[in-house]
Amino acid sequence: MSAGNGAKSVLRRLVNASTVERILISFAALFMAVVVGAVIVLISGRVATCQTAAATFFGLGFCYDPVEVYLVLFNGALGGPFLLDAPGLFNPNWNPLNFGLALTLKETTLLIFTGLSVAVAFRAGLFNIGTQGQLILGALATALFAFFVAPFLPAGILGGLILIPLAILVGALVGGLYGAIPGALKAYADANEVITTIMLNFIAAQVAFVLVSEFFRNPDSQVVETTPLPDWGTLLPVAFPKGGDFSLLALAFGLALVVAVWYLLEQTSFGYDLRTSGEQPEAAEYGGVDAKRTTVTSMFLSGALGGIGGAIWVLMVMGKWQAGVPSLGFDGITVTILAGNNPFGIVPAALLFGTLKSGSLAVQFGTGVPKQLVGVLRGLIILFVAMPEFFRMIGSSINLETDDDAVATDGGRSLLGGDDE
Amino acid sequence: MSTAVHLDEITKRFPGVVANDDVDLTVERGTVHALLGENGAGKTTLMNILYGLYEPTEGTVYVDGEPRDFDSPADAIEAGVGMIHQHFMLVDPMTVAENIVLGNEPRKWFGTTVDRERARQEVIDLSQRYGFDVNPDDTIEDVSVGVQQRVEILKALYRGAEILILDEPTAVLTPQEVEELFEVFEELTAQGKTIIFISHKLGEAMHAADDITVLRDGKNVGTVKADETSNEELAELMVGREVLLEPKSAHREPGKQVLSVENVHADDNRGIEAVSDVSFDIREGEVFGIAGVDGNGQSQLVETITGLREPTSGQITYKGRDITRASRRSRIEDGMAYIPEDRHERGLVMDFDLVQNGILGSQHSSKFSSGGSIDWSTARGHAERIISEYDVRPPHADADAESFSGGNQQKFIVGREFEREPDFVVATHPTRGVDIGAMEFIHERLLDLRQQGKAVLLISSKLDEVQGLSDRLGVMHDGELMDIVDPRNTTEEEIGLLMAGERPGWSDTEIDTANPSVGDAQ
Numbered sequence: 001m002s003a004g005n006g007a008k009s010v011l012r013r014l015v016n017a018s019t020v021e022r023i024l025i026s027f028a029a030l031f032m033a034v035v036v037g038a039v040i041v042l043i044s045g046r047v048a049t050c051q052t053a054a055a056t057f058f059g060l061g062f063c064y065d066p067v068e069v070y071l072v073l074f075n076g077a078l079g080g081p082f083l084l085d086a087p088g089l090f091n092p093n094w095n096p097l098n099f100g101l102a103l104t105l106k107e108t109t110l111l112i113f114t115g116l117s118v119a120v121a122f123r124a125g126l127f128n129i130g131t132q133g134q135l136i137l138g139a140l141a142t143a144l145f146a147f148f149v150a151p152f153l154p155a156g157i158l159g160g161l162i163l164i165p166l167a168i169l170v171g172a173l174v175g176g177l178y179g180a181i182p183g184a185l186k187a188y189a190d191a192n193e194v195i196t197t198i199m200l201n202f203i204a205a206q207v208a209f210v211l212v213s214e215f216f217r218n219p220d221s222q223v224v225e226t227t228p229l230p231d232w233g234t235l236l237p238v239a240f241p242k243g244g245d246f247s248l249l250a251l252a253f254g255l256a257l258v259v260a261v262w263y264l265l266e267q268t269s270f271g272y273d274l275r276t277s278g279e280q281p282e283a284a285e286y287g288g289v290d291a292k293r294t295t296v297t298s299m300f301l302s303g304a305l306g307g308i309g310g311a312i313w314v315l316m317v318m319g320k321w322q323a324g325v326p327s328l329g330f331d332g333i334t335v336t337i338l339a340g341n342n343p344f345g346i347v348p349a350a351l352l353f354g355t356l357k358s359g360s361l362a363v364q365f366g367t368g369v370p371k372q373l374v375g376v377l378r379g380l381i382i383l384f385v386a387m388p389e390f391f392r393m394i395g396s397s398i399n400l401e402t403d404d405d406a407v408a409t410d411g412g413r414s415l416l417g418g419d420d421e
Numbered sequence: 422m423s424t425a426v427h428l429d430e431i432t433k434r435f436p437g438v439v440a441n442d443d444v445d446l447t448v449e450r451g452t453v454h455a456l457l458g459e460n461g462a463g464k465t466t467l468m469n470i471l472y473g474l475y476e477p478t479e480g481t482v483y484v485d486g487e488p489r490d491f492d493s494p495a496d497a498i499e500a501g502v503g504m505i506h507q508h509f510m511l512v513d514p515m516t517v518a519e520n521i522v523l524g525n526e527p528r529k530w531f532g533t534t535v536d537r538e539r540a541r542q543e544v545i546d547l548s549q550r551y552g553f554d555v556n557p558d559d560t561i562e563d564v565s566v567g568v569q570q571r572v573e574i575l576k577a578l579y580r581g582a583e584i585l586i587l588d589e590p591t592a593v594l595t596p597q598e599v600e601e602l603f604e605v606f607e608e609l610t611a612q613g614k615t616i617i618f619i620s621h622k623l624g625e626a627m628h629a630a631d632d633i634t635v636l637r638d639g640k641n642v643g644t645v646k647a648d649e650t651s652n653e654e655l656a657e658l659m660v661g662r663e664v665l666l667e668p669k670s671a672h673r674e675p676g677k678q679v680l681s682v683e684n685v686h687a688d689d690n691r692g693i694e695a696v697s698d699v700s701f702d703i704r705e706g707e708v709f710g711i712a713g714v715d716g717n718g719q720s721q722l723v724e725t726i727t728g729l730r731e732p733t734s735g736q737i738t739y740k741g742r743d744i745t746r747a748s749r750r751s752r753i754e755d756g757m758a759y760i761p762e763d764r765h766e767r768g769l770v771m772d773f774d775l776v777q778n779g780i781l782g783s784q785h786s787s788k789f790s791s792g793g794s795i796d797w798s799t800a801r802g803h804a805e806r807i808i809s810e811y812d813v814r815p816p817h818a819d820a821d822a823e824s825f826s827g828g829n830q831q832k833f834i835v836g837r838e839f840e841r842e843p844d845f846v847v848a849t850h851p852t853r854g855v856d857i858g859a860m861e862f863i864h865e866r867l868l869d870l871r872q873q874g875k876a877v878l879l880i881s882s883k884l885d886e887v888q889g890l891s892d893r894l895g896v897m898h899d900g901e902l903m904d905i906v907d908p909r910n911t912t913e914e915e916i917g918l919l920m921a922g923e924r925p926g927w928s929d930t931e932i933d934t935a936n937p938s939v940g941d942a943q
Contacts, residue, residue: 268790276773285749288728288750
């Protein structure tokens with residue numbers, strides 16, 4: 001009983017934490033993840049065999065130096081602004097527009113879209129696991145649309161200005177319609193959206209694969225992919241190096257969508273309906289919210305944001321659709337949990353993911369640490385930072401009343417599992 | 422006869438609430454004892470103390486004459502006290518026998534394995550001993566609620582319970598199952614078991630119990646023998662002799678019809694008919710009250726009127742328009758205000774602040790939004806006005822609804838609904854949990870609305886409230902509208918009897934309500 005109450009009071013503390021406290025908690029979690037990760041690096045460094053020890057502590061030699069690993073990780077994500085040989089010294093040759101940073105921001109940009117996608121559904125009380133499938137189909141629709149329409153447009157900037165917005169719109173539409181399917185199944189057939197979206201992910205991946213391999217395959221390629229788009233039909237890098245697969249325009253678009261989603265959720269009547277449905281469906285019903293319509297619309301919106309993520313992946317990263325779409329949709333789930341489902345929180349959360357992705361590449365190439373171990377370090381950071389928010393979500397969805405503060409005017413039934421009717 | 426249970430001056434305080442106030446209760450062995458009272462009278466709290474779920478703030482529990490200090494239900498079961506909650510605690514996919522022995526399974530092979538055969542045989546023996554009709558091999562999800570309840574009783578008996586507490590055992594049963602349950606009571610007491618059951622239904626207590634203790638506002642207001650009392654006496658004990666609130670405004674002639682309910686039937690969430698063939702109408706400038714013990718179909722009836730539940734048959738007309746299938750939103754937009762019964766579930770979004778809660782139901786109205794965007798500064802002004810006019814404390818519009826006390830939450834909801842400038846107000850338990858001052862204020866506002874020619878439907882389990890405010894009063898029992906009376910020329914006792922399902926001269930008047938088109942409208 002007392003252990004239960006202790007856990008409950010911790011949860012309650014977490015649920016009631018202010019925004020500042022939550023940010024502090026996130027940083028503390030990050031720090032803890034680094035400490036735990038460092039210990040793991042040390043242990044594996046002791047177990048591994050190498051010719052020269054990278055670090056020596058307490059007279060023992062270790063193959064990997066945890067300090068170096070983390071310095072390279074964060075330094076690499078920014079493209080090396082610091083000289084690691086002389087810690088703390090600024091690298092005079094550092095150019096902010098570098099590949100390392102481009103890689104960080106590329107990942108960040110894509111995860112902003114998928115994070116927003118999952119967040120919108122979450123706020124409506126729907127667990128959309130299907131962002132991945134919506135992204136895959138949105139990406140395919142964008143790639144095909146751009147490929148077939150491009151020949152009718154003037155090559156160059158003007159063509160790009162017409163083609164790219166339309167292609168993104170098509171991606172959004174297809175992703176949205178694909179998202180609306182589980183929404184409608186939930187609203188009209190009471191089918192659990194977690195199950196249906198997971199199944200629809202498989203369907204999307206396989207259908208896209210078959211469509212491309214059978215009908216739209218690039219004849220000159222060995223892999224299953226569509227014919228590449230002309231350069232003018234893809235998002236230009238703007239200031240960043242060309243091979244970095246990152247466009248500032250896409251990031252700006254992502255940030256604009258963050259603001260738009262925030263506005264939609266917090267400032268519009270529709271957003272009010274959506275949030276009320278997510279918070280307390282009975283109250284939403286009382287307030288005249290059409291639950292079925294809100295479910296379908298929220299899932300459409302969520303899917304559309306996933307579809308836009310796919311469109312950006314095609315237009316900014318690949319220049320074509322290719323089988324084996326990275327798991328951006330799934331990472332979006334973690335991103336939005338990290339962000340507490342707040343659109344503005346998604347930006348730093350996505351940035352953390354981007355940093356880890358880009359930084360771990362730097363660690364792989366810059367140190368002798370095997371990539372599996374780098375994966376462990378990445379996972380630790382995500383796990384540690386996401387857990388407080390995850391428990392907050394759980395905490396706010398369960399009844400945290402203890403018998404000390406249960407007001408028993410209803411005969412104390414709250415303890416015994418709900419009231420009658 | 423010896424005393425099975427004696428509760429001595431039990432007081433239980435929760436922050437801000439005294440749930441039980443100096444309650445004495447004595448239950449004789451081998452009898453059925455009913456604990457009667459309105460919702461919130463403290464019946465369940467008292468029994469939870471006896472069952473070890475709560476510790477009393479003051480007072481002592483005696484079982485079999487010995488003082489006991491139960492830390493948990495396990496201690497209570499050890500002492501032979503078993504409780505059957507309103508919500509069954511059974512594992513649906515498991516069989517009856519498995520559920521009964523769960524946690525106390527007979528074992529074999531040095532305690533490593535459950536001896537299913539013995540468990541089954543023990544369950545068969547046990548149910549035969551008490552004449553229970555249960556098949557040990559049925560799975561719980563396949564059997565009726567009545568059987569599930571019997572399984573719960575067997576579970577307690579299997580653990581050696583001598584004293585059985587049942588919390589509102591009839592709430593989930595059909596009338597036939599209720600009869601069967603009462604037969605089970607007789608069988609059990611014949612074999613020396615003691616039964617305490619909680620109820621707010623007067624007739625049941627009279628029918629099934631030997632002794633009846635009535636609780637009101639946490640106090641024991643009397644213990645009577647069932648065969649020495651009358652429905653009138655019990656109704657009086659339950660309701661109390663509080664001063665009637667006299668309407669302060671002059672009675673005014675009702676205008677044209679606003680709402681008409683015709684032959685409405687509706688089911689509850691379990692699909693059992695909860696509203697049976699109810700018809701009435703409400704006119705402008707009229708307060709129509711519905712009295713009845715909670716759980717007699719009022720909730721479902723209200724939900725069909727406000728658009729939260731679709732009637733199975735019948736017709737509802739509002740301002741001359743058929744709204745039987747109209748959406749909730751269209752009813753709100755058409756000037757229907759609604760103070761819901763359950764403020765935590767429906768009336769407020771607990772994680773929203775009062776500014777956001779203030780526009781619940783009006784989020785699409787042009788008062789607060791234009792072009793789909795909500796004007797939050799108007800919404801804030803609106804919330805602050807409700808807070809000051811309805812004295813919501815503390816006056817913090819930015820605080821989450823959750824952080825307010827129940828009474829202040831209620832005041833805020835009442836304020837929001839009255840400020841809607843409605844044509845028709847549905848008020849369910851509008852003063853539940855609010856202090857006396859706020860209660861009077863809410864009553865005055867209701868009468869003001871009537872004075873302005875609005876129609877009001879008032880549902881309350883407080884008889885003095887509905888009787889004092891209503892121009893006409895319908896009494897509901899078991900889903901039926903027993904009668905519509907003039908509250909000024911009817912005594913509380915008469916209403917109390919109707920609430921208990923007894924019509925004066927029942928057999929003579931029954932024909933009056935017979936309707937040739939029962940249940941086939943639509």
